[in-house]
Amino acid sequence: MLHSKPDQHDIRQKFSTSDHHIESHRNRQILRDKPNKPEKRFKQDKLTHRQTINASAxxxxxxxxxxxxxxxxxxxxxxxxxxxxxxxxxxxxxxxxxxxxxxxxxxxxxxxxxxxxxxxxxxxxxxxxxxxxxxxxxxxxxxxxxxxxxxxxxxxxxxxxxxxxxxxxxxxxxxxxxxxxxxxxxxxxxxxxxxxxxxxxxxxxxxxxxxGVGNNKTQALEQSKKHMEEYYGEDLSVDQLAGIAELSPKYYAELFKKTYGSSAMDYLTQIRMNKAKQLMLGSDRLLREVAHRVGYRDEFYFSRKFKKVFGMSPSAYLKTQKNKLAVYGSSSILGFLIPLQITPYAAPLHPKWSREYHHALAPVVPVHLSAFRQNHHKHENLRKLAASKPELIICASETEAWERERLQEIAPVYQMKEETLGWKNQLMDLAEFLDRTTEAKSWLAGFERKVQTAVQNFPRFLNERTGLPGILPLRLHSNVLHINEGRGVEEVLFTILGLAPVSLMKNTPSGVSLKITQLADCDADHILLLVRQDTETLEYWRELQASPEWLRIRALRAGNIHVLPSYPWREYSPIAISRMLEEIPSFFSGNNP
Structure with a gap:
């Protein structure tokens, strides 16, 4: 049965920064199962670590x-x-x-x-x-x-x-x-x-x-890290972790810090704090319960540690991040939520297709939807979303009708506006719906200051060249080259910075592939190339770089072919546009490999 359309004001109120409260944790008893000793459990895990390999066929x-x-x-x-x-x-x-x-x-x-x-x-x-x-x-x-x-x-x-x-x-x-x-x-x-x-x-x-041979010190440290990630809620000491790594406590502590740049206890604290964020996000758990679950018996000590790590108390964090908002369909929606200072309860995260968001949000977002090839596993994501019981779902503008119908059975749905409206209008529409216009306007004001600084400083990166350099954005997929017509790329290069598109770009119809010989005759001063990161495309890319036609390209001989990362150059969101603006100067300053 479909939900009736919710009252807009009610939803805005639920996701505004006001009117939240922290439930009192008095007179509540925390029931916890008595855990096994961590050392014993770890040894049990190691017994099933290997398997017999049958290679006869x-x-x-x-x-x-x-x-x-x-x-x-x-x-x-x-x-x-x-x-x-x-x-x-x-x-x-x-x-x-x-x-x-x-x-x-x-x-x-x-x-x-x-x-x-x-x-x-x-x-x-x-x-x-x-x-x-x-x-x-x-x-x-x-x-x-x-x-x-x-x-x-x-x-x-x-x-x-x-x-x-x-x-x-x-x-x-x-x-x-x-x-x-x-x-x-x-x-x-x-x-x-x-x-x-x-x-x-x-x-x-x-x-x-x-x-079963071949263990080394790095593996021993990795085993202790894995143990911390699994048993962070239990009492762990350097002596215990050193025992798991089969090293002396002193040598273990020195080697861990030398290898990872932080002490073992600091690493454990970071795990516990991120898990605490996950537990608090979108739940009514008491502060004492959260503290106990992440390994602290004293909630006041836990609060001090939390504030030291994140710069705010758990109560302040709860006031702004308590509701269960879910993102479905595209990780680029996260590029709209971050300016609004919203952390979702569920979101598509993947270290390739949403690398930056995965790095920033994976430790604190409780429910990870699959972002493999963006939204390849739709049915799995819908099942996981239904099980997480969100209060509101934000979905991409290109979400199919059958998906929207299924989403509406789970919770009220807000569908992102079309990209053709522009990312600023998309951001403000979402902000008004979530009652976060103050945050949106503040972020946009900061972005405009960044634009002014970039435009003022940009001429000094042109190496005293007379006139603006000719720019050609390209993308390579499989063995086919196209002009990169990404909305964000064109907006940053040609609208914000006012760079000049080359004649090849003007004269090539949309969607038509290019030949390498066309690039050799092209008047582009700089080529910005987006190479798809799959084995087939990368194999062709290696062959292409060794071809005589490629070596004749003018921009290559000048050292001005810049291979772009997928993020932010394939995304159209406020955060992605801001990142593009930050990266552009390196292409003209000689600091870009």
């Missing part, structure tokens, strides 16, 4: 190999269509696989499933970083027809944890480089050799995993 196919080092190491998450092996050859790096982040050191390896995402962030304090990324497929014989081969997913076959090849680091690095060089050789025997080398390396990694 495997056939392996190597597709591609990449070697990344220095600035080539990509921090943005990318989509991989094939099973992927990541090996750290030198230094240390944080490997993101979906929402899982793991520190890996030299000689460590891990696998990523096909049709998933991964990212690599170098830890520059630990020396130069180089990483091998190997794409492959694993086939197994069909049980029904033994002569047929079926591609298998890695789940239940390949290890999901980190494998450390302690004592074999040099050999693994040598194999990776051999695989890389031979896979690109023009001789068929050499490419076959790459297949053999890869299978040899894969065998070494899996036998190491099966024997």
């Amino acid at each position: 495997w056939t392996i196919r190597l597709w591609d190999t990449e070697l990344w080092s220095g600035q080539q190491v990509v921090t943005d998450q990318r989509l991989t269509l094939h099973t992927t092996l990541i090996v750290v050859l030198t230094g240390e790096a944080d490997i993101e696989r979906g929402e899982l982040v793991t520190r890996m050191s030299r000689g460590s390896a891990c696998f990523c499933a096909g049709d998933s995402t991964f990212g690599i962030t170098p830890c520059t304090t630990q020396g130069a970083v180089s990483v091998a990324v190997i794409y492959f497929s694993l086939f197994q014989a069909d049980n029904l027809y033994g002569h047929a081969l079926l591609e298998s997913a890695m789940e239940g076959i390949l290890p999901q944890g980190i494998v450390s090849m302690t004592g074999s680091e040099d050999r693994i690095a040598s194999l990776c480089r051999s695989i890389y060089e031979n896979s690109r050789h023009h001789e068929g025997l050499k490419t076959w050799r790459a297949q053999i080398d890869f299978q040899e390396m894969l065998y070494s990694i899996l036998t190491t995993w099966n024997r």
Whole structure:
């Protein structure tokens, strides 16, 4: 049954910053199950960490190999269509696989499933970083027809944890480089050799995993971090965490801070504070209950810690963030809520498709909807949204009719206005609905000051060039180049900053693809290129950069081709526009790689 349309004033009142109260926590008894001792539980977890690998019917196919080092190491998450092996050859790096982040050191390896995402962030304090990324497929014989081969997913076959090849680091690095060089050789025997080398390396990694050896100090620290993330509500000490890592307390404390830049106890405090935010957001839990659930027996001590970390007391936080507002359909809606100082109770978050929002909001948003390929898992998100019981849902303007009908069965729905109205009008309409016009006007005033500063300072980035430089925004998807007609890109470049679009942009009809030869003859001083982060597009991008036609492009010879990250350059929201404005000067100052 559909909800009747709610009274607009009632909804505005529910989501305004006034009229909230904090329920008294007196005379309420907190019932908690008696927990098992954390050390014992951790050891039980480790017993099920490995599984028997049956490789008797495997056939392996190597597709591609990449070697990344220095600035080539990509921090943005990318989509991989094939099973992927990541090996750290030198230094240390944080490997993101979906929402899982793991520190890996030299000689460590891990696998990523096909049709998933991964990212690599170098830890520059630990020396130069180089990483091998190997794409492959694993086939197994069909049980029904033994002569047929079926591609298998890695789940239940390949290890999901980190494998450390302690004592074999040099050999693994040598194999990776051999695989890389031979896979690109023009001789068929050499490419076959790459297949053999890869299978040899894969065998070494899996036998190491099966024997249960190869743990190193980085893995030991990661195990203690995982323990904190799972058992933050229990009494934890440095001695206990050091015992889990099988290190002395003093050495553990020193190594943890050296590796992660903060002490183990500070890291635990941050986990507890973020979990506390999640518990308080959209709930009527008492302060004492929240404190107990995140590991504090004294709610007054918890309040002091909360204020020290976030700059406001729990009661002040509750006054502005108590209601259960949900976002559905597009993570770009978060770029409208942040200026209004609203943290949603449920939102689509993903470390690739909404990286900035995931980094900022994932620790404090209680319900994470899938943002894989934005809203690929619609039915799953609708089920999760219904279970979370929000009080209001904000959905994207392009939400389909059947989705809106389902959303209206869950809670009242506000649908974002069309982009054609402009992001400022979208923001003000949403702000009026939520009774947050004061916050919206304040943010817009700050944005206008930023625009004035950018326009005034921009000429000094042009290196005394006479006239404005010609700009060509492009996007590469698969093996096709198009002019980037993104609304935000055009607004920032050509409306706010008044830069000049080149003749190729003016003369090319919308949606028509470009040839590389057209770029070679183009009069663009700067090319801003958005490369889709999937394996097919990235493979073509590597080939394109080595082609003679690409090397003849005028902007390339001048060092003025700028590869853009997906965020903020694919989004149209207040926060994204503001970020674009901040990044533009680096393209003309010589500080952009």
